[in-house]
Amino acid sequence: MNLRILSIPLFFFLLLSCAKGDSSSADDTASTLLYSAYGASFTPVPLTGCSDSSVPTIFTGGTDSFSGSSYHYYFYSFTGNGATNTFNVSFTTGEADLWIGTENAVLIPSDFSQVEFRSENIGAESYSGVTTTNGSTRCLVIPVTDSGTITLSVQ
Numbered sequence: 001m002n003l004r005i006l007s008i009p010l011f012f013f014l015l016l017s018c019a020k021g022d023s024s025s026a027d028d029t030a031s032t033l034l035y036s037a038y039g040a041s042f043t044p045v046p047l048t049g050c051s052d053s054s055v056p057t058i059f060t061g062g063t064d065s066f067s068g069s070s071y072h073y074y075f076y077s078f079t080g081n082g083a084t085n086t087f088n089v090s091f092t093t094g095e096a097d098l099w100i101g102t103e104n105a106v107l108i109p110s111d112f113s114q115v116e117f118r119s120e121n122i123g124a125e126s127y128s129g130v131t132t133t134n135g136s137t138r139c140l141v142i143p144v145t146d147s148g149t150i151t152l153s154v155q
Contacts, residue, residue: 042143044073044109050139051106058140060085063153068094068144073109076140076152080132086155087140089125094148098125101139103132112141 046052057077058064068074068091078087080103089098098119101107105114119125132138144150 040110042071042073042109043069044075046075047109049073049075049106049108049141050077050101051108055139058152058154060154063151065149065151068096068142068147068150070094070145070147072144074142074144074150075107076142078132078138078140078154080134080136080138082132082134084129084131086126086128087119087130088151088153088155089119089142090151090153091124092149093146094144094150095122095146096125096142096144096148096150097121098127098152099141099143100127100130101141103136103138105139107139107141114139115141 046054049055052075055075055077056064057079059079060081060083064076066074078085087098087100089096099107099112099115100117102114102116105116107114117127117130119127130138140152142150142152
């Protein structure tokens with residue numbers, strides 16, 4: 001069968017799946033499809049995701065800006081204090097999404113099945129109402145599709 005014929009419906013399916021905006025991934029299908037469609041071509045930073053000891057940490061009230069390269073996954077670790085938080089990703093240029101893992105899950109570049117919350121809009125990303133038990137961690141993933149200055153903040 002012609003590969004071109006199969007790729008057109010897959011493209012539209014992925015486009016419709018991603019166009020829904022903020023979503024919870026109790027159904028891991030969207031994350032799995034995103035990874036299988038183009039995720040293997042993304043470069044993870046750090047290389048082994050949240051299992052890497054060099055993964056940067058962010059806390060409530062924290063902000064971190066970085067120069068994001070196109071087609072890279074940027075991983076962060078967040079340690080909760082029992083509060084309900086809002087996670088934001090903004091940028092002066094570029095385009096990025098935000099994926100938030102379940103409590104204490106260690107997300108790695110080849111497995112996003114433990115992503116609990118996603119914000120996949122065109123423009124700034126924000127996900128509110130996320131409660132993390134005091135001392136528990138959440139792995140954050142910022143998939144950058146267009147390079148630019150990216151800012152992650154947690155309130």
